[in-house]
Amino acid sequence: MNVVDRRRNPQGKSMANRQRFLRRAKDQVRQAVSEAVSRRKVSDINSSDEKVTVRAKGVGEPSFALGRDGDREYVLPGNKKYASGDHIPRPEDGDGSGGGSQASDQGGGEDEFLFTLTREEFLQVFFDDLELPDLVRKTLAETKSSQPARAGYSVSGTPSSLNVVRTMRNSLARRIALDRPRRDEVERLRAELEAAKEAGDPDRIAEVRERLEAAARKSRAVPFIDPVDVRYNRFERVPKPQTRAVMFCLMDVSGSMSEFRKDLAKRFFMLLHLFLETRYEHVAVVFIRHTEVAQEVDEDTFFRSRETGGTVVSTALEEMLTVQKARFPTSDWNLYVAQASDGDNFGNDSEYCVSLLETRILPIVQHYAYIEVREGGEGLRASFDSDLWRHYGAVAERQKNFAARKVTAPTEIFGVFRDLFSKSNARAGA
Amino acid sequence: MPLLYEGADWDFGTLKRVYDAMGEIALGELGLDIYPNQIEVITAEQMLDAYASNGLPLMYRHWSYGKHFAQNEALYRKGYQGLAYEIVINSDPCISYIMEENTMTMQTLVIAHACYGHNHFFKNNHMFKEWTDAEGLLDYLGFARDYVSKCEERYGLDAVERILDAGHALSAQGVNRYARRPKPSLAEERRRQDARLQHEQESFNPLWSTVPTGRKGTKGAKAAEEEAIRARLNLPEENLLYFLEKNAPKLRDWEREILRIIRLISQYFYPMKQTKLMNEGCATFVHYEIMTRLHERSMISDGHFLEFLHSHTNVIYQPGYDSRHYSGINPYALGYAMMADIKRVCTEPTDEDRAWLPEIAGNGDPYGTLRTAWAEFRDESFILQYLTPKVIRDFRLFAVSDERVEPELAVSAIHDDEGYRRIRRSLARHYELARREPDIQVSDADLLGDRRLILTHTVHDGITLNRSTAEKVLGHVRDLWGFPVRLTEVDARTGTPLGIIEARAA
Incomplete structure (x- = not known):
């Protein structure tokens, strides 16, 4: 007999099958991710696994199976009360008739079942919707990276991280403190011994020999390098991004923002959040909604509630500056702003916005991304430039850290971040 | 010790x-x-x-x-x-x-x-001896895996998936029940596959595709030709996968090879099921x-x-038919009980046993008797031969007949003298594969006409196919065959057609 230990064999043999299955169930999976996106909080996008229910359609495995009609005879165990010739009312669904129903179940059973998408798979589908370039996917999906950094010395470690200088310094100090005879001292005694032997002075010989022996004893007792001397370099894993960032989400919530537009905006905010998460240890999110007045709200209110009123974009910018000044000083925080709107603005407000942006906001923020959300089928209106768009377009040409884009589908969102991502890649390369 | x-x-x-x-x-x-x-x-x-x-x-x-x-x-x-x-x-x-x-x-x-x-x-x-090749199995599975993944690389995931889906749908109908299948070794498998490829390369001639195919004139000649085709196709054929692998006009060589792989693996499970x-x-x-x-x-x-x-008692636990845990007869329980009872019959037979199993009762060689049983029988015949009244009583087995014309189910036999034989016969039929799986054969392929493939389901006891899954499976058959497919259901006793099922997209 042969016993083979297979426990160390490569794990995840079924990964390839799983990928094929996800491919097969693609529509259902996408649907589930879509639902999850609208359910999750902006900052949860990266968090955990997602349970997905897949209905049998498309993933059924049909085979020829016998139906439930016809004449049968079942043999069942555990008879307690029947005698032959007894009659039993027919069970309603036919299931109670036991053995025979099994065969016919095989084709049509298993209506739906649950399985869990891992974080990676979830993000993959999310990115698919946004049509992110591969390189960007990789940066975003990466888990928090860390690197080893020196962190002093330790008394244990691997030989390869032995710190020789520290070790020898300890050794020397100990040898001096414990009065270990130095090598030249021993040499000198030896020379003296020789000299005494030559001189033929027995007392002197005895004296020197005794001193020599004492020195040898001491050398043995106090080793040259003792385990207590040994020091190793110590390393700690230090998470790379050490800084903090705050992300301001600005959105127009006036009546014209439909659910579809809000969903687009939400994906836009999520993507920015994902990006910030990879680069910063702490990412704070501030939601500011506006009609003709702006206010800071929590996330639920931000996406769910609907307000009526006019639209004055500058109020949101001012509110953002107020919040920033109160809680997020530029010395401690990197600032990112993401603004979503349908482009409506009141009167001459757009000009005021531009001046606010150029004089006060853009100088202090890392990046300002603006999307103008529209439904795809708006035809004429889609090509029509809104007042806000005309002004912002001009800013985008003048300012490097400002990006603006019109978006009618999730796939178009990525464009506003293109600069941001390419910049981060360039910086990572440098 | x-x-x-x-x-x-x-x-x-x-x-x-x-x-x-x-x-x-x-x-x-x-x-x-x-x-x-x-x-x-x-x-x-x-x-x-x-x-x-x-x-x-x-x-x-x-x-x-x-x-x-x-x-x-x-x-x-x-x-x-x-x-x-x-x-x-x-x-x-x-x-x-x-x-x-x-x-x-x-x-x-x-x-x-x-x-x-x-x-x-x-x-x-004997089922395993006859139907499976223990030596070659792992090699063959390795070959199959590599072959399929090579096909995926060469022809794309979708093309391979299409064939595998279709093959899997038919895998229960991809089994030879009577003839002994040949036993190709791994080397032969490879050689055969190479030869197939080489033949294709050598015999490729674009001229053939330009030759107009002539039409045969008289009606009698046509009938004779049909007859010849039918004979060449070996119809009727019960192994659907085998038939499609050999005869489907539109399949490419690698597709045939994949069907063959599915068929052989399915054949491996054939004795297991029985x-x-x-x-x-x-x-x-x-x-x-x-x-x-x-x-x-x-x-x-x-x-x-x-x-x-x-653990042992958990494994051989048989819940009653009315229990929440009941899901058919537990093969561990019944199998173990029957074998333990054979041992008892061999060593301490009662008069009843002597009457039921005279050939083994009291022969004093329980293990020899069991070894013979293990070697010579399959589930159906084993039950017919060895199910003793004692086991029927212990399990309190009873038979219920379910006839569609009757408003109620009727208990046809219980564990008494009149019932033992009926229960034994009825239970044995449960384990008869032909009763559990539909009996479907390729009966005709109209190669001279619209190339429609005709399958026939022989209906026993009026039990017809589950229509919705059958339609989907037929969709797969049509996919493989490349032309229309029809399945007719025919009553086994009277020969009257009961219905026609056409392919539907899966």
Whole structure:
């Protein structure tokens, strides 16, 4: 007999099958991710696994199976009360008739079942919707990276991280403190011994020999390098991004923002959040909604509630500056702003916005991304430039850290971040 | 005798010691005859892997295996479903997978069950001898996996998936029931595949595609030609996959090869399906005998023996038909009970036994008798031959007849003198594969006309096909055949057609 230990064999043999299955169930999976996106909080996008229910359609495995009609005879165990010739009312669904129903179940059973998408798979589908370039996917999906950094010395470690200088310094100090005879001292005694032997002075010989022996004893007792001397370099894993960032989400919530537009905006905010998460240890999110007045709200209110009123974009910018000044000083925080709107603005407000942006906001923020959300089928209106768009377009040409884009589908969102991502890649390369 | 082991932990040395100790009992006293064993220790995740691909250690890739994995994993993680303690592969050497989580007693049980019980059955039962090739199995699975993945690279995932889906839908109809299938070795498999490719390359001639095909004139000639075609196609043919592999006009060579792979793997499971009850009964009987003797000789402690009995009784528990846990007759329970009863009949027969089984009652050789039974029978014939009134009484079996014309079900037999034979006959029919799986044959292919493929389902006892799945499967058949497909259902006794099913998209 042969016993083979297979426990160390490569794990995840079924990964390839799983990928094929996800491919097969693609529509259902996408649907589930879509639902999850609208359910999750902006900052949860990266968090955990997602349970997905897949209905049998498309993933059924049909085979020829016998139906439930016809004449049968079942043999069942555990008879307690029947005698032959007894009659039993027919069970309603036919299931109670036991053995025979099994065969016919095989084709049509298993209506739906649950399985869990891992974080990676979830993000993959999310990115698919946004049509992110591969390189960007990789940066975003990466888990928090860390690197080893020196962190002093330790008394244990691997030989390869032995710190020789520290070790020898300890050794020397100990040898001096414990009065270990130095090598030249021993040499000198030896020379003296020789000299005494030559001189033929027995007392002197005895004296020197005794001193020599004492020195040898001491050398043995106090080793040259003792385990207590040994020091190793110590390393700690230090998470790379050490800084903090705050992300301001600005959105127009006036009546014209439909659910579809809000969903687009939400994906836009999520993507920015994902990006910030990879680069910063702490990412704070501030939601500011506006009609003709702006206010800071929590996330639920931000996406769910609907307000009526006019639209004055500058109020949101001012509110953002107020919040920033109160809680997020530029010395401690990197600032990112993401603004979503349908482009409506009141009167001459757009000009005021531009001046606010150029004089006060853009100088202090890392990046300002603006999307103008529209439904795809708006035809004429889609090509029509809104007042806000005309002004912002001009800013985008003048300012490097400002990006603006019109978006009618999730796939178009990525464009506003293109600069941001390419910049981060360039910086990572440098 | 000293204890073989103490405590719950196991290690490789102990496994070996236990295996050897059991060998003396199994080979010497029970007279078993086994393939060499190979025990492989795996983790729970690897066990789930093996579950997903029909319990085979190597398998080509397909989404359905990913689906089963996800299903099983979800059930397992939530604790709704435990994992099997072992999986055993009918190969030479016989490979048994055991889980690292098992206690030493469980490992002992598993080794007795799989390495001696199942192993003996695989090596000696005539169904396995005739239908499977233990030596070549692992090589063939390896070949199949590599071939499929090569096809995926060359022709794309979708094209391969299409063929696999269709093949899987027909796998139950991809079995030779009568003729012995040829046994190609791995080398032959490769050679055949190369030859096929080479023939294609050598005989390729674009001129052929420009030759106009002539039309035969008279009606009589046409009929004769049809007859000739039918003869050439070997119709009727019950092995649908074989027929499509050989005759489907539009399939490419690699597609035929994949159908062949599915067909051969399906053939591997054919004897398994027909001997489930006996196979499990044999293994359970063997482990019980071995464990009991080990305990009698004080080679395992009382505590460990109780642990074993706990697992054993769980395995052979048969809930009643009205229990919440009832899901058909437990093959472990019935198989074990019948075999234990054969032992009793051989050694301590009653008058009833002498009347029912005169040829073995009191012959004093229980293990020889059982070895014959294990070798010569399959579930259906085993029940017909050996189901004793005592087992029927112990299980309190009763037969219920369900005729559609009657408003109510009727109890047709219970465990009494009048009922034994009827129950035995009826139960044996349950295990008859031909009754459990629809009897479908290729009956005609109109090669001179619109090339419509005609399948016939022979309907027994008025049990017709489940229409919605049949339509989907026919969609797959149409996919493979490349032309329209129709299935007619014909009553077995009267020959009257009962219905027509046409293909529908899956």
